[in-house]
Amino acid sequence: MAVLHNQRIARLLNEMSEYLEVQDVPFKPSAYARAAGIIAGMTDEVTDIYDQNGKKGLDGIPGVGKGIAEKIEEYITTGSIKELEQMKKKFPVNVSELSAVQGVGPKKIAALYKKLNIKNCADLERAVRAHKVAGLAHFGKKSEEQILKGIEFLKKGRGRMLLGTVVPLAQDIEARLRSVPGVARVTVAGSIRRRQETIGDIDIVATTAHPKRVMDAFIALPEVEHVYSSGPTKTMVRLSIGIDADLRVVKKDCYGAALQYFTGDKQHNIEVRKIAIKKGYKLSEYGLFKEKKLIAAKTEEEIYKKLGLAYIPPELRTASGEIEAARRNGLPDLIPYGSIRGDLQVQTNWTDGNASIEEMAKAAMNAGLEYIAITDHTQSLAMTGGLDEKKLARQGKEIDALNKKFKQKKFHILKSAEVNIMKDGSLDIFDAALKKLDLVCVAVHSHFALSEKEQTERIIRALKHPLVNILFHPTGRRIGRREAYALDMESTLRAAKEYGVAMEANASTDRLDLKDAHIRRAIELGVNIVVNSDAHAPGHFANLDLAIAQVRRGWGKKSDVLNTLSVDKCLAFLKRLKK
DNA sequence: GCCGTTTTCGGCCCGACTGTTTTCAGTCG
16 A cells, blocks of 8 residues: 555656656756655655655655645645646646657657647557658658557557556555455455566455455445446456456355466466366366366365376466476476565666665665665766766775674675676776676666677677676566567577576566566576666665566576575675686 | 755756757657
8 A cells, every 4th residue: 555655646746747848847857757756666655754744754755845745745635736737738648658659758749749739649640650740840751660669569568567566556455355354365366476577457366255245345446447347256347547357256165266267377277177177077266076076176286186286386377388397296496485685786876776875775674685786877878877987986985884884784785886788798897997896787778779680799798708797687678668679588598608697587667677488598598597676766675576476487496596695605606607 | 846065046967879950859767
């Protein structure tokens, strides 16, 4: 609940920022966007701060001053912000929808509205297809092509939401349904339970002796916008955030069968049911039956067991070899959630993070971590104020001092950097400075459009560098926003193995990069994985489990992931890899 | 609209890249 509230305030401030920006208002947009970013990453509840200390308390939040504090207060007390509503009236354009199109920003949105009365993506697509856009100032043929491509991409991702967006909401709904009197169990199943990177709808299984009470509570949730259908065992609704949710209520005795039925993906379920048929059984959401006799239904474990299979963890139920492996008892012992001991990608306010090194360290400690690596951007990523050799040295001194301070707490801060890989595969920091770091991490942030051959050669050259330990977000994709750059993953992974570089499983909600399939291949090739949050704010350490989920989907064990080790062992391992 | 060991007023993050231009606006994060 807490997180959702902050997200909501952050979204509103972001909207303020967008509308101010299209109106070419100077400086205010970045002030609003900054405040939104900070609030989105906060672990404390803004409404709690307001309840306890009023506007003064809000003023104390970094990035929030008198003006924005007033807006937040207005939102908390009245549910809307007058100025935002007025701006929307004056400029009736879906700014967030249009700016989601790659290459379309505030200036272009303003021009498109003023010249062609374009208010949303549908308008834009029509205008582009009629070639009305190319004539405008600063728009040409290529702009039209780019816009069309951007719109197509958005359409492909339509209707699916990020795992990291949906999980907190689903867990929140789960908790609220569980508190309904008479409810025995509630579990979110479906693609969320499998921890798939994007989610099409929320499937919930509940057991109770009083189905109607749960259904009524479900329909009465404030998030419910529309009820498609509702009966004693199944209710389907649309939630206001733009995703459907289904609640299925079964008797306590067939809980396992229902869960099994609603968790596996389509193909997994078909395969499992085929096995049942072969053995003379029938499998449904009500149980495993021989003729009419119930064989198993209470737990998933007993159902799989009766079918001659080991228990298959939800993340693996995708019909990609898990059933054969379960039959010969060859499933991997998956890395447990919560087993990361140190986070090796953390940004701070030295560049584009929004908290100090000390604040991030404290948040990491609170999240149960034993160490973090500070990995701010380097100089060629100018928009983030990337660090050069001098600044890296200065930052190193600050880290030394903090390590002294945290000595009794046995918490360790490592010196590192997210070193930018240049177009030719070289790094933008001299080796002499890199040698002073505890570990060197590299990443691509530009020249996304190189051919597959060029991109692969470029990255492999960086991996070959004798000081490089980890490749961050190896494919550069942003789910639903930007495709991965063209990259020969097989060659890249083989190079990582040869040159002793670990691959990151990045937990940022729209990255999840490497993704499950690549992780699985990496592990097959003996490449080590590192699970990182890519935290830019104290609240982001909570994302680590999202990447652990992807490692699990990639059949990863604890021993495949280097930062499940203690800080000393992890560093020693990375050094040994390089030899 | 926010912020302050250069400032309570006057700055606002330091740049690369693309596609549009014919010297530069707009986007990216």
